[in-house]
Every structure is written in structure tokens, then in C-alpha cells.
Amino acid sequence: MEEVRLVGGALPVNEQEKKEEVLNRYMEQHGLKSTRQRSLIIDTFFAIGGHLSVEELWSKVREQDAKVSVATVYRTMKLLNDCGLAHARNFGDGQTRYEAAAGREHHDHLICTRCGRIVEFENDRIEAMQEAVARKHGFTVTSHKMELYGLCKDCQRQPPAPKTEA
Amino acid sequence: MEEVRLVGGALPVNEQEKKEEVLNRYMEQHGLKSTRQRSLIIDTFFAIGGHLSVEELWSKVREQDAKVSVATVYRTMKLLNDCGLAHARNFGDGQTRYEAAAGREHHDHLICTRCGRIVEFENDRIEAMQEAVARKHGFTVTSHKMELYGLCKDCQRQPPAPKTEA
DNA sequence: ATCTCTGCAAAAAGTTTGCAATAAG
DNA sequence: CTTATTGCAAACTTTTTGCAGAGAT
Numbered sequence: 001m002e003e004v005r006l007v008g009g010a011l012p013v014n015e016q017e018k019k020e021e022v023l024n025r026y027m028e029q030h031g032l033k034s035t036r037q038r039s040l041i042i043d044t045f046f047a048i049g050g051h052l053s054v055e056e057l058w059s060k061v062r063e064q065d066a067k068v069s070v071a072t073v074y075r076t077m078k079l080l081n082d083c084g085l086a087h088a089r090n091f092g093d094g095q096t097r098y099e100a101a102a103g104r105e106h107h108d109h110l111i112c113t114r115c116g117r118i119v120e121f122e123n124d125r126i127e128a129m130q131e132a133v134a135r136k137h138g139f140t141v142t143s144h145k146m147e148l149y150g151l152c153k154d155c156q157r158q159p160p161a162p163k164t165e166a
Numbered sequence: 167m168e169e170v171r172l173v174g175g176a177l178p179v180n181e182q183e184k185k186e187e188v189l190n191r192y193m194e195q196h197g198l199k200s201t202r203q204r205s206l207i208i209d210t211f212f213a214i215g216g217h218l219s220v221e222e223l224w225s226k227v228r229e230q231d232a233k234v235s236v237a238t239v240y241r242t243m244k245l246l247n248d249c250g251l252a253h254a255r256n257f258g259d260g261q262t263r264y265e266a267a268a269g270r271e272h273h274d275h276l277i278c279t280r281c282g283r284i285v286e287f288e289n290d291r292i293e294a295m296q297e298a299v300a301r302k303h304g305f306t307v308t309s310h311k312m313e314l315y316g317l318c319k320d321c322q323r324q325p326p327a328p329k330t331e332a
Numbered sequence: 333a334t335c336t337c338t339g340c341a342a343a344a345a346g347t348t349t350g351c352a353a354t355a356a357g
Numbered sequence: 358c359t360t361a362t363t364g365c366a367a368a369c370t371t372t373t374t375g376c377a378g379a380g381a382t
Contacts, residue, residue, distance in 0.1 A: 033356050033361055054346080069364045074347060092256055094372090095346065110305050119303050126295050130314055133289050138319030139276050146312040148296055153304030199336055199381050220372080235339045240372060260347095261371065 015103050019046065019085055026083035037061075037068050041076040051089060051097040051118050091118075091147065108145070112152035119152070185212065185251060192249035203227075203234050207242040217255060217263040217284055257284075257313065274311070278318035285318070 023042070027034065044061050045052065052060075058073045077098050080086035086098045091111060106127075110119040126146070134141045189208070193200060210227050211218065218226075224239045243264050246252035252264045257277060272293075276285040292312070300307045 031361075035356070035362060037363070067364080070346095071348080071365080072363060075362085090256060090258055110300055110303055110307075112305070113308065119305070121299055121303060123295065123299050126292055126299070129289065129292050129295070130312075133287055133292070134276055134314050134316060137276055137285055137287060138322075139278070139285070139314065139316050140322055141276075141314045141316040142279065143316070144312070144314045146296075146310070148300050148305065148307045148310045150300060150305050150307040150309070156304075156306055197336075201337060201381070203338070233339075236371095237340080237373080238338060241337085 016046075018103050022083060022085060023080075032079070037065065037072050038076050038079075040064055040068065041073055042080065045077070045080070045086065045098065046100055049100060051091070051099045053095045053097050055095065057098070109147045110152075111147055111149050112155055113149050114151055114155035117152050117154075182212075188249060188251060189246075198245070203231065203238050204242050204245075206230055206234065207239055208246065211243070211246070211252065211264065212266055215266060217257070217265045219261045219263050221261065223264070255311075275313045276318075277313055277315050278321055279315050280317055280321035283318050283320075 026032075041057070041061050044064070045057055048057070048060060054070065054073050054077060057077070058068070058070050061068050061073060077086060077088075081088050081098065085101055087101045089097045089099055089109075091097060091109070105122055107120040107122040110121060111117070127144075130144055130146075131141060192198070207223070207227050210230070211223055214223070214226060220236065220239050220243060223243070224234070224236050227234050227239060243252060243254075247254050247264065251267055253267045255263045255265055257263060257275075271288055273286040273288040274292075276287060277283070293310075296310055296312075297307060
């Protein structure tokens with residue numbers, strides 16, 4: 001139970017190719033160059049998975065190359081976001097978190113307010129009802145965000161020490 | 167149709183009393199004092215309604231008293247949030263927005279990505295399903311956030327000029 | 333009087349940007 | 358070679374905080 005800090009992490013091998021394809025096409029079309037730090041940041045991001053803040057990602061990246069600057073991490077994540085391989089999320093802790101997006105279904109989040117654990121889920125019936133509600137109000141939905149905050153199984157029985165998000 | 171920029175704004179008169187009661191009790195229990203700027207900020211906040219950023223609220227407050235500082239607005243809104251009369255929201259535009267909460271049911275938001283209009287709604291069935299999903303993952307939900315982004319009725323037929331949030 | 337508040341300005345925290353040096357194609 | 362990228366530091370934005378003077382009870 002402990003090792004599953006986050007659900008929805010690193011991509012399976014077959015996704016790797018699709019991801020690289022998307023990335024390469026995007027870089028080519030935009031005249032971008034492939035650099036050592038970009039690759040390192042991107043690889044690290046997809047390898048770790050989860051919902052990383054720039055700070056967290058940066059510290060992981062620096063374990064490999066201490067010279068990489070935050071600015072580069074910010075710029076690279078913006079790039080990944082723009083080409084659709086990562087989504088920027090904001091869970092209200094004051095910093096933007098990124099999550100891998102390539103080839104993944106839309107999903108929502110369950111967030112433990114005690115230990116910071118984040119679990120992803122999807123539910124078609126809820127989505128259908130959202131559509132219905134929107135229609136009733138004359139809206140056309142293009143995207144949505146749903147976050148459930150509460151206590152995870154472990155934290156419900158007080159004991160487990162609160163750990164800050166992985 | 168145009169005047170309804172936001173749904174869920176100023177409180178009805180009968181709510182005013184309940185609100186004041188809550189506020190007074192809270193201030194008393196916490197040894198807080200009622201001051202000119204606090205009252206002005208709070209009254210302005212409830213009078214305008216909607217989903218105000220500190221910046222917006224501050225500018226409205228300054229129309230009445232140009233000397234009030236942002237710090238005081240921040241401190242006062244934090245206070246309102248703590249006593250449960252306001253909820254801090256984050257719609258991803260980089261600034262915290264507050265909305266009146268006294269005696270209002272929990273609700274979610276429909277947000278027009280073109281004109282910024284925000285419509286509130288509530289749906290018990292969706293909430294019930296959220297509970298179910300959470301339970302399935304071993305979570306106990308204490309609060310949630312659901313935002314549907316898309317185009318409102320007006321903006322679906324291109325013409326209407328986009329206006330920034332009231 | 334006493335203890336809380338306010339305004340101001342400085343400090344944080346997170347993110348962005350300008351620029352000269354550096355690396356990629 | 359030419360153009361994009363990087364690191365660094367300065368700039369920005371939003372929010373918080375320390376402090377001395379002003380205000381509330």
C-alpha cells in the first residue's frame with residue numbers, strides 16, 4: 001500500500017514511442033532543438049510520473065546534472081504542456097504541478113489532505129451527468145476539473161505519519 | 167441576460183443577519199475587533215458578490231476609502247475564510263478568488279472560457295457518485311471542487327463581445 | 333490602559349524574462 | 358555559420374510579514 005504513493009505515474013513502454021513521436025513532431029514544426037538538459041528533464045519527468053511541482057522535478061534533475069537551472073525546467077515543462085504531453089495542474093498548494101498526459105484518458109483526482117497522496121480515477125457516469133448539467137445551463141463543456149479532497153485509507157486511522165507528496 | 171454576469175452573488179436580506187451573527191461570534195471568540203476597514207471590506211465583499219480577486223475587491227474598497235491597504239484586504243479575507251463566511255477559490259488565472267459562503271449550499275461552477283462568466287450549480291446525484299467513487303478508493307471526502315469549462319449560451323454564437331469577469 | 337489593527341514597506345514564494353555565452357543542426 | 362538554448366540574475370506577481378503608530382473596548 002505504501003509504494004503506491006501516486007497512481008498514474010510513468011508511462012508503459014509502448015507509450016514511450018508515441019510520446020517521442022509527438023515530441024519530435026512538435027519540436028520539428030517549431031524549430032526547436034533537442035538538448036542535453038531538455039532530454040534530461042523530459043526523461044526524468046516521465047520516469048518519475050505522478051504530479052510533480054517544478055521544484056520537485058528540478059531537484060530530481062539536479063541529481064543527474066547539478067548545473068541545470070530552474071528556468072530551464074520551467075521552460076521545458078511549458079513546452080511539454082504546449083505539445084500536450086503534460087498537463088499543468090493546480091491543487092491549491094500554491095504551486096503548479098505537472099502530470100504526464102500522453103495517450104492517457106481524461107481523469108480526475110482524489111487528494112488526501114493529510115499526506116498529500118493523489119489518486120486518479122475516472123467515471124463515465126459522472127462525466128455524462130456533468131454534460132447534462134451543462135446543457136441545462138446552456139453551456140457546451142470543453143474540459144473540466146474535478147477534485148475530491150479528504151482522507152485516504154491510511155490517514156483515516158490517524159497513526160501513519162503525514163508525508164509530503166512524493 | 168447580460169446583467170447576470172455571475173450567479174450566486176450578494177446575499178438575500180435574511181441571510182445578512184445570519185452572516186453577521188456568525189461573524190460576531192467568531193470575532194468575539196477570537197478576541198478580534200471590529201474596525202472601520204474590516205467592516206468596509208466585508209460589506210463591500212458581500213454587496214458585490216460573485217468571485218472576487220483580492221485586487222478587484224481592493225479597488226472597490228478604495229472607492230470608499232482610498233487609504234485601505236492591500237494587506238488589510240488580504241488579512242480580512244483570510245479571516246472571512248476562516249470563519250466560514252467566504253471560500254477561497256482558484257480558477258487557474260493565477261489569483262485566489264473569494265466567494266460568499268454564508269448559509270449557501272455547496273455548489274460547483276460552470277465557467278465560460280470566452281467571456282469569463284461563472285454560473286453556479288449543484289447536483290446531488292453527482293455528489294452521491296463522487297462519494298461512491300471515493301469510497302471505492304478508500305477515501306473519506308471532506309470537500310470537493312468541480313469546474314466545467316466551456317462556452318456559455320451567448321458565446322456559442324460567436325458575436326457577443328468577450329467581457330472580462332465582473 | 334491594554335491589546336488588536338492598520339499602513340507601509342520589506343520579504344517571501346513562485347514564475348518569467350533579458351542577455352551574453354554556449355551548443356545544436 | 359546561424360539560430361535556438363542555457364544559466365544567471367534581475368524582474369514580476371501574488372501574498373505574507375514585521376513593526377511603529379493609530380484605534381477599539
